Amino acid sequence: MNNDLLNELKQRQKRILENLGTDLLILPAGAPPTGVSLFLQDDDFHYLTGFPEEGAIAVFDPTRDSENVALFVKEKDRQEEVWQGFTIGTRKARERFPADKVYNVKSLESTLKDRLKGRTVYYKAIQNQRQGETLEKLLEQEGVVPRKSGGPFDELLEMRVIKSAYELEQMRRAIEITGEAHHACMRAGKTAQFEYELEAEFEYACKTRGVRHFAFGSIVAAGAHATCQHYVENNGPVGPDDLVLIDAGAKWNNYCADITRTFPASGKFTAMQRDLYEIVLASQKAGVEAVAPGISFFELHNVAARVFADGLKSLKILHGSTDGIIEKNAYRDFWPGALCHSLGLYVHDVMPQAFRGADAERKLEPGMVVTVEPGFYSQDFNHQIPEAFKYIGIRIEDDVLVTEDGHENLSAAIAKEVADVEAMVQSGLQ
Numbered sequence: 003m004n005n006d007l008l009n010e011l012k013q014r015q016k017r018i019l020e021n022l023g024t025d026l027l028i029l030p031a032g033a034p035p036t037g038v039s040l041f042l043q044d045d046d047f048h049y050l051t052g053f054p055e056e057g058a059i060a061v062f063d064p065t066r067d068s069e070n071v072a073l074f075v076k077e078k079d080r081q082e083e084v085w086q087g088f089t090i091g092t093r094k095a096r097e098r099f100p101a102d103k104v105y106n107v108k109s110l111e112s113t114l115k116d117r118l119k120g121r122t123v124y125y126k127a128i129q130n131q132r133q134g135e136t137l138e139k140l141l142e143q144e145g146v147v148p149r150k151s152g153g154p155f156d157e158l159l160e161m162r163v164i165k166s167a168y169e170l171e172q173m174r175r176a177i178e179i180t181g182e183a184h185h186a187c188m189r190a191g192k193t194a195q196f197e198y199e200l201e202a203e204f205e206y207a208c209k210t211r212g213v214r215h216f217a218f219g220s221i222v223a224a225g226a227h228a229t230c231q232h233y234v235e236n237n238g239p240v241g242p243d244d245l246v247l248i249d250a251g252a253k254w255n256n257y258c259a260d261i262t263r264t265f266p267a268s269g270k271f272t273a274m275q276r277d278l279y280e281i282v283l284a285s286q287k288a289g290v291e292a293v294a295p296g297i298s299f300f301e302l303h304n305v306a307a308r309v310f311a312d313g314l315k316s317l318k319i320l321h322g323s324t325d326g327i328i329e330k331n332a333y334r335d336f337w338p339g340a341l342c343h344s345l346g347l348y349v350h351d352v353m354p355q356a357f358r359g360a361d362a363e364r365k366l367e368p369g370m371v372v373t374v375e376p377g378f379y380s381q382d383f384n385h386q387i388p389e390a391f392k393y394i395g396i397r398i399e400d401d402v403l404v405t406e407d408g409h410e411n412l413s414a415a416i417a418k419e420v421a422d423v424e425a426m427v428q429s430g431l432q
């Protein structure tokens with residue numbers, strides 16, 4: 003672990019300890035994976051310890067001077083290493099991870115026993131079933147009713163929503179790789195016959211650059227499949243006249259990218275596809291431009307929604323005043339989603355309560371990273387739409403950092419202008 007990260011982890015731990023006062027926090031590692039699969043650490047646990055294994059538990063206790071932060075980890079064990087995987091063990095954990103004291107996790111019960119009586123204990127449920135049962139029994143025996151929200155959990159949300167320089171470095175790399183993978187998919191667009199070929203292209207480009215986890219299951223949707231926002235089957239054909247929507251993201255050191263691009267498989271938008279694409283693009287750019295400290299998610303959404311509504315009016319898909327369309331949510335038949343979500347360790351990253359919901363009023367602050375992703379989706383039940391505009395799905399999504407004086411589009415290098423997207427597809431194998 004490099005020193006910058008080590009120091010940052012210690013700073014985070016300090017803030018949580020200060021927030022705890024005299025209370026205690028028990029934070030477990032992520033759920034063990036089922037079957038033979040790759041483990042991904044729980045985001046909060048990763049954020050506060052950097053420790054990558056399952057089966058571990060961190061205990062934050064500001065009243066114990068010599069061990070404010072105790073880390074309980076699996077000890078090295080031959081059976082475990084022969085079957086499940088290699089473990090770090092207590093000795094190396096002590097050397098490499100920020101904790102005042104490292105214990106064998108088997109001693110959790112006996113170590114904690116005397117510390118619980120009369121305390122306020124914050125506890126994030128342990129997903130490792132056996133371990134969870136043991137600990138919950140102990141809490142009950144000691145008369146502790148654990149709190150599962152508020153206190154340090156609220157503080158964690160506030161901390162995680164503002165990204166540090168280290169975190170932004172990881173996100174920039176995740177976004178850079180994701181961009182290269184999107185470009186690889188565009189170049190493969192003309193030859194791909196099935197969606198899964200492009201899914202493989204995306205993942206190949208990421209994995210050959212060192213990516214081990216993805217932010218979510220890649221969405222590769224050709225033609226009408228793109229009208230479903232979270233389509234993940236990825237097993238349909240790619241038709242020569244289809245638009246292909248790819249919404250996917252690499253993780254880099256646990257941090258996510260989340261980028262969507264839509265391109266014509268042929269390398270050339272039809273006039274109708276281009277008209278709709280330009281509307282989504284104009285709406286998306288207006289949204290990106292408006293990202294700045296002091297604007298709320300709600301206000302930001304409406305900036306993009308107005309441009310979207312005006313565009314659909316120009317194609318006679320929507321009618322009436324723009325104000326009326328926004329007020330009555332008439333555009334939502336074609337864009338049912340929200341413009342933004344926070345991005346970080348998790349793809350729909352943590353957001354304090356005030357950021358949630360369509361009427362989220364809390365203002366953006368420097369250091370937040372948000373997605374900007376309007377889309378046009380027309381399915382069979384969009385009765386009022388002319389037949390020519392049906393079964394089309396278009397989404398364009400960038401990842402944007404809120405800065406002191408505005409914003410920085412972290413994914414600006416990924417082709418999204420009509421001419422650039424067409425050129426990228428056409429530069430693929432003939």
Ligand SMILES: [Mn+2]
Pocket residue numbers: 260343373375399
């Ligand atoms: Mn997104």
